[in-house]
Amino acid sequence: MPNKRQLIIGIHLAVHGEQDKKGAMIEEQIAFAKRAEAAKLDFVFKADYLIAHPELIAKTKGTVGLDPNFLLALVARETQQIGLVTTISTTFTPPYLIARQLQSLNWISNGRVGWNVVTSIDGAYNFSNAPMPSSEERYAKAAECTNVVQQLWHSHPSEILEANGDLEKIKDLVKPIDYNGEFFHIQGPLNIPMHPAGDIPLFQAGASEVGRQFAATVSNAIFAATPTMDVGIEMRNDLRKRAVEAGRSADDIRLLPGLYFFIGDTYEEALEMHQQAHAHLTLERRYAALVSVIGLDVRHLALQDRVTVDLLPPEDQKVRSKTHAHLVRRYITENEPTVEELLGRPEVIGSAHLVAIGTPQDIVQQIITFYDKGAFDGFIAVPGGPAKSLDLFFSDVIPMLVERGLFRADYEGSTLRSHLGLDVLLSN
Ligand SMILES: Cc1cc2nc3c(=O)[nH]c(=O)nc-3n(C[C@H](O)[C@H](O)[C@H](O)COP(=O)(O)O)c2cc1C
Structure with a gap:
């Protein structure tokens, strides 16, 4: 039924292939996207x-450098419906280029593109000799950048497709934006029309x-990273409140945390998959990770010593x-863990995603609980284990969610806006 609330499920395109076979990795990602579409x-x-x-190169098996826009252009040709x-980083990429790249990809894919806006935490040294801007400055720039990008999209509306070379009509529809802000001075218009699917x-x-x-x-x-249910509930409520304060509806913002999964036939098998995935991390790497995450060095403590609140460095540091x-x-505040426990936490040693370890039934139960309690609106699956874990996600987890009426059995449309239910109001 069109208006029934259902989970939103995306999946991180990952690879299991060999690092020295770049071409095979691209084929693998295309095959992966087809499986995601079949599901x-x-x-x-x-x-x-x-x-x-x-x-980063070790973690991503050498795939990190492939420009996602190019990869997704290939995926677009091999799939029909999946978003x-x-x-694209707003810290490093000029808005005119962002607007054009995304709109191009939206044409190539026939309206299936979404833009993950990131401000990035590192990399300024690859663009100039200026230091990385502060978080506040990066977000101020992101706000201006997304606004400019959207204005550029609208500066060249899809109605132009019916102008048939009529110069007056073109002049009337395609207009400069003459944007003058703190970070950007951009005239426009964009050189490619907006896809009729609407805003990306x-x-x-x-x-x-x-x-x-x-x-919001x-x-x-x-x-977002929500490693526990409480963090998810708090964040979702907060986002919904902020959306309403900003004049939107609470449902306009969806919280989709990463779900880093390890699925086996038994819980023990899944746990073993998780341990294998992190076994390469040395103690020194774990110490260094903790220093970079909160600025706390625990090298002088014994592994069984407790990390207490008074050890926490001041909150205002970079x-x-x-x-x-x-x-x-x-x-740390809630658990006062041992050094060893702290250095094993997913938010210290790797991502801060929600980690799901277990049988398909365990994972489904965890998803249902989080959804029912309002800890998320869906998730972005991040496959963590070996190929078998991913196989079980597609063969068991998704069908069980469909059976329970929590996920679609088939697509109702073929644009990302349609999958996300963004056009429901328009079509009613
Ligand atoms: C779940 C998650 C995924 C992210 N993915 C990317 C990414 O792909 N590329 C990137 O440059 N930054 C990425 N970031 C970094 C953010 O864009 C941002 O710069 C950083 O998290 C600081 O913002 P925050 O303090 O609001 O979290 C990601 C952050 C989070 C939490």
């Missing part, structure tokens, strides 16, 4: 970082105070991500 997922998702350091969410949905990754405000004001969904820092500080 009727809302979208495939590609993160992107404009940096290259050894840890394609790409990542915005996703935002990052969830600090200023990040949430940005998401302009985004359709937020990709950290890589305020979101991650907040989560780790909160974990």
Whole structure:
């Protein structure tokens, strides 16, 4: 039924292939996207970082450099309905180029594109010798940038397709935007018309105070790290409240955390998959990760010593991500864990995503609980384990969610806006 509330499910396009076979990796990602489409997922998702350091190269098996817009253009040709969410940084990319790239991809895919707006935490050194701007400045720039991008899209409306070379009509429809702001001075119009599917949905990754405000004001969904149910409930309520304060409806902003999954036939098998995935992390890497996340060095403590609240460094120092820092500080405050426990936490050693470990039934139960309690509106699945884990996600987890009426058995449309229910009001 069209208006029944259902889960929104995206999946991070991941690879399991060998690092030395770039071509095979691209084929693998296309095949992956086809499986996601066969499962009727809302979208495939590609993160992107404009940096290259050894840890990142190891973690992503060398795929990090592939421009997601190009990859998704290929995926678009091989799929028909699934949404394609790409990542572009507003800190490093000029809005005219962003507007054009996304609109091009929207034409190539026939209206299936979403934009994951990121402000990035690193990489300024690849663009100039200026230091990385503060989080506040990056979000102020992101707000201006997305506004300019949207204005540029509308500066060249889809009605132009019926202008048939009529110069007067063209002049009437395609107009400069003459934008003059703090960061950008842009005349416009954009050189490509807007696809008739309408505005490209915005996703935002990052969830600090200023990040949430940005998401609640302009985004359709937020990709955030919510490692526990409480964090999810608090964040979702907060985002909904902020959306209403910004003059939108609470349902206009969807919280879609990462769901980092390890699925096995038994819980023990899944746990083993998780341990395998993190076994390469040395103690020194774990210590260093903690320093970069909250600025706390625990090398002088014994592994069984407790990390107590009084050890926490002041909150106002410069950290890589305020979101991650907040989560780790909160974990320490609430649990006073041992050094060993702290260095095993997912938000310290890797992502701060929600980690799901277990049998397909376990994962489905966890998803239902989070959804029922209002801890998320859906999720972006991040496959963590070996191929078997992903196989079980498609063969068991998704069908069980469909059976329970929590997820679609088939697509109702073929644009991302339609999958996300963004056009329901218009068509009613
Ligand atoms: C779940 C999640 C995914 C992210 N993905 C990306 C990414 O693909 N590329 C990137 O440059 N930054 C990425 N970021 C970084 C954010 O864009 C942002 O710069 C950072 O999180 C700081 O903002 P915050 O304090 O609001 O979290 C991501 C952040 C989060 C929390």
